[in-house]
Structure formats: structure tokens, C-alpha cells
Amino acid sequence: xxxxxIKMRRASWILALLALVWVLPASAIQEKKEVVEIATxxxxxxxxxxxxxxVKLKPGNYQIDEAESIRFIRITGNNAHYDLNGVRFMxxxxxxxxxxxxxxxDGNSMYCAIEISGNDVTLEGLYIETYGHTPxxxxxxKIFNLVGENVTLKNVEVRTAGSSPxxxxxxxxxxxxxxxxxxxxxxxxxxxxxxxxxxxxxxxxMGHAIFLQxxxxxxxxxxxxxxxxxxxxxILAETSGYAFDKDFYAGKGGYVEGTLIRDDGxxxxxxxxSLSEDGIRMYPEYKGHKTLNTTVKNCTVTQMRRGICxxxxxxxxxxINCVVRDCVATGYNVGNGDTLINCSADAKYAEAFxxxxxxxxxxxxxxxxxxxxxxxxxxxxxxxxGKGHQVKITTADDxxxxxxxxxxxxxxEGYGNFNKKAKMHAINITLDNQTNxxxxxxxxxxxxxxxxxxxxxxxxxx
Numbered sequence: 150x151x152x153x154x155i156k157m158r159r160a161s162w163i164l165a166l167l168a169l170v171w172v173l174p175a176s177a178i179q180e181k182k183e184v185v186e187i188a189t190x191x192x193x194x195x196x197x198x199x200x201x202x203x204v205k206l207k208p209g210n211y212q213i214d215e216a217e218s219i220r221f222i223r224i225t226g227n228n229a230h231y232d233l234n235g236v237r238f239m240x241x242x243x244x245x246x247x248x249x250x251x252x253x254x255d256g257n258s259m260y261c262a263i264e265i266s267g268n269d270v271t272l273e274g275l276y277i278e279t280y281g282h283t284p285x286x287x288x289x290x291k292i293f294n295l296v297g298e299n300v301t302l303k304n305v306e307v308r309t310a311g312s313s314p315x316x317x318x319x320x321x322x323x324x325x326x327x328x329x330x331x332x333x334x335x336x337x338x339x340x341x342x343x344x345x346x347x348x349x350x351x352x353x354x355m356g357h358a359i360f361l362q363x364x365x366x367x368x369x370x371x372x373x374x375x376x377x378x379x380x381x382x383x384i385l386a387e388t389s390g391y392a393f394d395k396d397f398y399a400g401k402g403g404y405v406e407g408t409l410i411r412d413d414g415x416x417x418x419x420x421x422x423s424l425s426e427d428g429i430r431m432y433p434e435y436k437g438h439k440t441l442n443t444t445v446k447n448c449t450v451t452q453m454r455r456g457i458c459x460x461x462x463x464x465x466x467x468x469i470n471c472v473v474r475d476c477v478a479t480g481y482n483v484g485n486g487d488t489l490i491n492c493s494a495d496a497k498y499a500e501a502f503x504x505x506x507x508x509x510x511x512x513x514x515x516x517x518x519x520x521x522x523x524x525x526x527x528x529x530x531x532x533x534x535g536k537g538h539q540v541k542i543t544t545a546d547d548x549x550x551x552x553x554x555x556x557x558x559x560x561x562e563g564y565g566n567f568n569k570k571a572k573m574h575a576i577n578i579t580l581d582n583q584t585n586x587x588x589x590x591x592x593x594x595x596x597x598x599x600x601x602x603x604x605x606x607x608x609x610x611x
Contacts, residue, residue, distance in 0.1 A: 208235025234274030242311035245285035284313035312354035338363030363435030407478030460484030497524025505565020
């Protein structure tokens with residue numbers, strides 16, 4: 150081979166190599182970070198503010214009963230990976246009542262066990278549990294607070310305890326009041342592109358399991374939430390305790406998050422409550438920063454107040470292949486522009502789903518009704534208000550739906566509307582009801598396209 154040919158070929162190789170390097174992402178050509186293996190919490194804390202680290206904590210049980218600030222563990226470094234597979238953190242609830250801990254500089258006074266404020270951070274494999282029954286100083290206590298960009302929380306298991314008073318759900322303390330909560334996972338402003346993947350939250354305290362406040366582009370996938378239910382009959386049978394001391398009067402009367410209370414506030418028999426709040430919930434904003442573009446995929450929620458609540462956000466969120474069972478306020482709370490694809494719920498204790506808001510437009514809902522027999526205190530299968538929605542309701546077996554249940558349009562009943570005199574409307578709704586359940590059209594249900602196996606009936610307002 151001639152010298153010039155060799156030089157030309159070598160030049161071609163160099164150009165090809167440069168082109169390859171140019172198109173490869175930086176992460177593909179960087180040297181792999183060395184995994185640092187550690188065996189104590191003190192060692193772990195040394196790495197939390199560092200960037201470009203990959204840390205593996207030795208499997209085992211670790212006690213968290215001391216802290217310097219109201220965020221007990223703070224991950225502030227960027228581009229970091231924490232492998233906590235096989236690790237169990239036991240967090241003493243006494244920390245949530247410590248007034249001497251340093252406050253945060255973000256204007257939010259909440260206490261939390263772990264905060265991730267760094268960017269491009271992954272934490273995986275941890276089991277974390279609170280223990281003890283010391284009530285916190287506030288109702289905003291949390292296990293996780295995720296506020297960084299490109300944060301991934303993966304295969305983490307959370308078990309909450311430590312709210313007070315425990316055992317009465319939303320009957321006391323809505324909006325603060327007497328209740329001291331212990332929430333699960335918060336994703337909040339300025340969080341962007343956060344992923345919560347394969348996480349499980351066991352709610353054994355009052356609070357939300359997974360919730361968003363001002364976060365953008367959040368993905369919640371393969372996550373599972375479970376809570377506990379209790380009948381009002383069990384509460385009324387108490388011979389001591391918080392409700393007994395109040396002569397079984399709740400904080401207020403009427404409809405309280407899925408439970409009917411006598412108008413004078415007296416707890417009634419025959420009702421059921423969730424001891425926690427919502428499974429997966431979007432708040433509309435945080436200090437003026439809107440919650441935007443959330444996707445919830447392949448998740449399950451069982452025995453919570455509301456199952457999956459996207460309706461309070463107005464950005465149009467997506468819920469895909471999710472299952473909700475045994476919730477007491479509603480299975481799915483659907484709002485403006487939301488899309489629910491291949492979702493399922495029962496209606497044992499509350500409607501399987503609702504689109505309650507009069508200003509909600511153009512939601513799309515595919516809902517499969519699960520076995521709803523054997524429930525109490527509910528005869529509402531679904532509730533639809535607003536304009537322009539497309540709704541498809543199916544079931545694998547018509548016997549799953551009790552005969553007394555109905556689908557109702559333009560109605561105040563159920564979750565989301567608390568004024569019985571309010572003027573509801575349901576306009577330009579396309580409903581494909583493939584079940585035998587009756588469809589009841591209240592007076593302000595107009596210009597709708599109803600296809601239904603079950604009877605369709607116009608009714609007067611109650």
C-alpha cells in the first residue's frame with residue numbers, strides 16, 4: 150500500500166472516531182465513577198454534599214435519632230448515585246417535635262427525614278420507617294422531600310407512623326386543626342423531571358402517600374400505596390380516646406371527605422373512613438408555581454381517602470394502566486384536560502371516579518369497574534360535571550355493580566362539591582356506558598351524547 154494511501158486511510162479513521170465522539174453523550178465517554186462502599190451513617194453524611202459520587206451503604210439497620218436541622222438527611226450534591234439496597238432506616242418520631250433543630254433557608258418550615266435538593270441524583274433500594282407515637286410540631290411532616298431536577302427515587306419502601314390523633318382520618322383537623330400528619334413522598338417546586346419508580350408507601354399515619362406541589366414533568370411509575378379503613382361503628386364503640394372525649398362530635402358536619410356526618414357534627418353509624426388522606430395527589434401550585442405535566446403509570450392505590458387525584462391540577466395530567474380499590478371519597482378525581490387510559494376502580498365505598506368541577510373541560514376517561522359488591526354507604530358509581538368530556542365505562546361482569554348504583558351527570562353528590570344549592574352542569578359529554586348501570590341526567594345535563602346499555606333517565610334535582 151502506498152504511503153499516501155495509508156495517510157489518507159489513517160486520516161479517515163481519525164475523522165470517523167472524532168465524529169463518533171461528537172455524537173456520543175458525555176456520560177458515554179466519561180470514566181465510570183468509582184463506587185465508594187461505606188458502613189456507617191456518619192460516612193454517608195460526608196458524601197451527601199459532594200457531587201460526582203457513587204456511594205453504596207452496607208446493608209443493615211440504621212437508627213436515625215439525631216439531627217442538626219429539620220431536614221434530617223440532606224442530599225445537596227449533583228450527579229450522584231446512592232445505592233441503599235438492603236438498607237433499613239428507622240427514624241424516631243421525636244425528631245419531628247424538636248424545636249432546637251436548625252430551620253431551612255427555603256422558606257418552608259416543614260420537617261422531613263430525607264431531602265434531595267441536588268440535581269441528577271438517584272437514590273434506590275431503601276426501606277425507611279418512622280417509629281414511635283410522638284406527634285410532630287406541625288401537620289406538614291414528611292419522609293421524603295424531592296426538590297431537585299432530574300431526581301430519581303427508585304425501589305424505595307416507606308412506612309409511616311407518628312400522626313396524632315390516630316384512628317379518625319379526616320374527621321378532625323382538616324386544614325391544620327389538631328391533626329399532626331406524617332406524609333410519605335413530596336415532589337415540590339423547584340423540582341423538574343423527577344421520577345418516582347417502583348416505590349411502595351404503607352400509610353399508617355394521617356397524610357398523603359405521594360403528592361406534588363409546583364413540580365413539573367413528574368413521572369410516577371410502578372408505585373403502590375396502601376392505607377387502612379375504619380367504620381364509624383368502630384369509633385362509636387370506643388370507651389376512651391380522642392373521639393370519646395369529644396362525645397363523638399367531629400370537627401364539622403355534613404360531607405367530610407367521603408364520610409357523612411350529622412349536620413350538628415355528630416358522628417353517625419354506618420359510615421366508613423380512611424385513616425389517611427390521598428394515595429397520589431397533585432396540588433395546583435406552590436407559592437405561585439403551577440404543578441404541570443404529571444404522568445402516573447402502572448400504579449395501584451388501596452384503602453385511601455382518594456385514590457389518584459389529578460383533578461386539583463389544571464394542566465391536563467395522564468394516568469395510564471392504574472388500579473384503585475376501596476377508597477372512601479373517590480377512586481379517581483379527574484379534572485381539566487386529564488387523560489385516563491385503561492384505568493380500573495371499584496365503587497364499594499365511593500364513586501369509582503368523578504369529574505366534579507364545573508370548570509373542567511375535555512377530560513378523557515376509560516374506566517373499568519371492578520367488583521363493587523359488599524361495600525357500604527355508597528350508591529354512586531360515577532359522577533360527571535363540566536363540559537366536553539369523553540367517557541367510556543366498562544366492566545368484566547355486570548354482577549360486579551350493585552343494582553342500586555347509578556352514573557350521574559350534573560349533580561353535587563359525592564366528592565368535589567359541598568354546596569347542595571349550587572347549580573351544576575354537564576354539557577357536551579360523550580358517554581359510552583357499556584354496563585347495565587342506570588344513567589341519571591339531572592336538569593342541567595344538556596346537549597350530551599349518551600350511549601348506554603343501562604337505562605337513561607332524566608330526573609329532578611334532589
